[in-house]
Amino acid sequence: MSQPSEQRAPALEVRHLSVDIASSHGDVHAVRDVSFRVERGQTLCIVGESGCGKSMTSLAVMDLLPAAARRRAEVLRVGEHDLARADRRTVNALRGERMAMIFQEPMTALNPSLTIGAQMVEAHRHHRGSSAAQARERAVHLLERVGIASAAQRLGQYPHQLSGGLRQRVMIAMALMCEPDVLIADEPTTALDVTIQAQILRLLMDLQRETGVAIVLVTHDLGVVARVAHKVAVMYAGRIVEEGPTAEVFGRPRHPYTRGLLGCIPVPGRVAPGGHLGIIRGTVPALVGELRGCTFRERCDAARPTCAHDDPPRRSGAAGHAWSCILEEEEAVS
Secondary structure, eight states: OOOHHHHHHSSEEEEEEEEEEEOOOOOOOEEEEEEEEETTEEEEEOOOOOOSSSHHHHHHHHOOOOEEEEOOEEEEETTTEEEETOHHHHHHHBBBBTTEEEEEEEHHHTTTTTTTTHHHHHHHHHOOOOOOOHHHHHHHHHHHHHHHHSSSTTTOOOOOGHHHHHHHHHHHHHTTTHHHHHHHEEEEETTSHHHHHHHHHOOOOOOOOHHEEEEEEOOOHHHHHHHSEEEEEEETTEEEEEEEEEHHHHOOOOHHHHHHHHSSSTTTTTTTTTTOOOOOOOOOOOOOOOOSSTTTTTGGGOOOGGGGTOOOOOEOGGGGOOEEEEOOOOHOOO
């Protein structure tokens, strides 16, 4: 009788996650009361400008925050394990096996003094207790699966001997060594050209279909989101201001910030060559000290006096679409 409920459990569930970072000017509230869940075989894209808390949210889930950061969460569950209450030994055992991360810049994430093979087999031997030969066989298989030719020979090479695209593929293969349930990808295609970017995204989607891995993709590229995401969460100033199914959020954006982001994308037939692109005036505010009201108000054309004092109400629409704004639903429709 317990099997159906186990199958319905999400691969990743985050409830009321906050991250504060101590600084000389006071605590920086980098992540503020963030909640989301990702089902098995589903992709959630977290989008927003630089400085909105996307990467810090990912690092908090992986428990890889800097020493000055403090994490709080009501629930931070991977499968049946709640990392918010787990001890260090349990978290270390889960990281790399049940959850893995692809970092934004593989040249800094890979150890330049170790061969690709040495870095890939380490996690498999540690978590699975495999022999060197078994771990090497798994590494060769995954390098081939991510489209790297002469995989066995690549294991003896160092990161600097590979191109940026190959290094990113190695990072993906390394993250999959122990067949994780959750894969967090922090802007994995930012440093790559458009052709390689498309190949990496296609690879991730193919691997998801084959393995059922849940993917959290952090990006600022809304074109990427439209192609790969089942759900999207829009972050601003450390909070999720809008979330829901991708088609619903893109087709009927409710929050002014989401509409501003979408308005910055050139649309063929609507934006003339050489014409002006949309912009969002101003910058993301500093998240230091006490924060009151809507943090987007200084950049929002729809702001009202009450936005400076009251936190925006949480509103809900169809199909799990939700947003935080003072505007009523009929006012928020673009």
